[in-house]
Amino acid sequence: MPKLRSTAAVFTTMSALAATSILTGPSVAEPFSPAPCALHRSEAHHSEGVDTWNPDYTRPTGALHAVMIFLSFPDATPHTRPAELAADHFPATSRFFEQASYGRFTLRPHALAHWLRMPQRSTAYAMRRDWSADNRAAYLRDAFAVADKEVDFARYDVVYFVADPDAPGVDSDATKVVNLDTPVHVDGTDVRRVVTVFEKHPPDRLVLAHETGHVFDLPDLYHRPVDGKGDWDTYVGDWDLMGSQFGLSPDLFAWHKWKLGWLDPRQVVCVRGAGPTRLTLEPLAAGPGIPAQGTAGAPAFGLGHGAKLAVVRTGADSVLAVEARGPAGNDHAGCRQGVLVYRVHGSAASGAGPVEVVDAHPDTEACWENSVYPPLADAPVALGESFTVPGEGVKVEAEGRTASGAWTVKITPGVTG
Template sequence: MSVPKLRSTAAVFTTMSALAATSILTGPSAAGPFSPEPCALHRTEAHHSEGVDTWSPAYPHPAGALDAVLVFLSFPDAAPRTTPAELTADHFPATSRFYEQSSYGRFTLRPHPLGRWLRMPRPSTAYAMRRDWNAEDRAAYLRDAFAVADKEVDFSRYQVVYLVADPDAPGVDSDATKVVNLDTPLRADGTGIRRVVTVFEHHPPDRLVLAHETGHVFDLPDLYHRPADGKGDWDTHVGDWDLMGSQFGLAPDLLAWHKWRLGWLDPRQVVCVRGATPARLTLEPLAAGPGVPVRDTAGAPAFGLGHGVKLAVVRTGPDSALAFEARGAAGADRAVCRQGILVYRVRGGAPSGDGPVRVVDAHPRTEACWENSVYPPLADAPVFLGESFTVPGEDVRVAVEDRTASGAWTVSITPGVGD
């Protein structure tokens, strides 16, 4: 979403990311037919496109360390019942820990809370906060917030901005938490700010909500399905299997495709399967990194994983691909419902919220973990050990042959098998 221009001075966005729109498929690649490049979908004009061939310089790249400022906003119609320190603890270190773990230590998000309340000039009810926020009301909120914060904060020091509202103010709607994208960057301290995370969460907040919203700052799309009437199930596309689908998922680690996009996987950790010859691969559990224990199907911990292949891809069209990854009980996925090889479709031209990723259910007649899964029909979606599964409509078969002592999965992927 975007808002009208907040200040009259036009600006070129230069500070939040110094990256040029160059290929992210750099470094040594796997040799021969398994090189990942042929399976890399192209970035399109779709909002948060799942294309992986380039990185948009409009977004900060989550590599190394990025600094985030938390600005706490109170209102004349309410006296805060919480402190900035308490609200900071609602989200950190949980958010930083999620990204450090998911990136295998390649990215650190450093929070810098302001530490005191800043008073907004108008009552909270004056801004009419809600999920589908009126553009004029939203622009007024941002304009007032930056007017009061600019006196206290040097925005040139930060790549991520969180505006945290007093959760107990009468006009604050927790459903309005989101990332606001600015068509024209807002100028503050010589910095062009293109996107702002507006936080209206209850205290305590929803689980991992800030990690989800921060994913949008890094160009990740919404993977949930929003029913047209607002009623019905939101989790039919990916279920528990990615934070960008649901922050409440049992296995909320970011999909391997997203880790490829973000640069957290080396090229040798992505395999492009081409031709009709079966490719026999060893896939490491997605969440396994150096020193992260993986539990096998018997619950025994194993170590030593972290540098092997994480993602296998079959190109299915000019703008589509099938992805295969191993999901096991480790890291953010430690509460996973069923372990196995997760299969999903990716479309580079589908915008955020329009199903750019859809998990393929290898067990469409059953469901699992109904008591705590966000969408039980997909909780048992992976292909289990000893099973063979042909992806409907794609003529691609995956067989899960074995699981090693270290917890990795031996699989065979065969394109062009016929019906």
């Protein structure tokens, strides 16, 4: 393993470090999508607006480099090697993004080969899910100080601080992305956010992919009960990684792929007018080199460049999104296939329901043995079915399948009764 640091660095801002999980949008944004159905990006944390890109975040296109730094503590001797912990997350995390982006984004990990010793005992940092700002800032201050001796942060786009999972003070529920009110200026670069990893060995499935999604401005899609009890997955169920890393169909929604720049403008269809619109939607996960399940049960190739997303405006800050989901790519373990409908709210903040899946079968559930939320596991409109979205008067019909495995769909706004 080559050394990760090439030159000495000057670290000047740790005394002013402030950590928070909420950032407001910047005053200047990069133009992104001019489509008439594109929601405006709001000041909400991780807004689902797609008309501009928030320049405070790195856009995940091309190749980005991530550094994994392993932290041990004076009150514990690690039982695992850094290479083992790196293997817990890679290549699975890179593979997820490679497939989700249709090859447009590659995440390249660079893992330190040894442990770096933190100055305080693990219990001194009081790690937990709702971590206090002071304890979190102390942890990051010490982590940057010990890592700066060996890591040239200017070489990396993503930073993972991975704690010894066997240290007594390490709480796996504390894994999260920390956004910084004041970026840490180190090695001539500003570090605006850090993924703090406290996972057990082996970790939760796809947990690092979920946290990395926040680095790219994707919101949490789960519902957190007020008392911490009850279902967390009532908003989107299995249908997006940002809802649950345990989902059976965890590929990112087509809306998110549009936001991240992984869909071309021609792959998004804006449905307008009161009359019916017929279109062909490729399965979301199918792309170049990734098969879609054909109508006869055999893999069908040749997909990847057609329409992936249909959008119907329902208000100044809301849309209905329509996409086809099936057992391919990141969705290979999916429970049901069909045409999935969901609501998107541009001004709803992360964790406040920015996306809500619409259940086409509200009286039934499916895959109760392994779905994160069985009532939504059978949410898609199945082949030959029609469904009118409650409260919106938009009718969605899954009319058929093409020889390549794409779905032929009819969408009719303005349906009453």
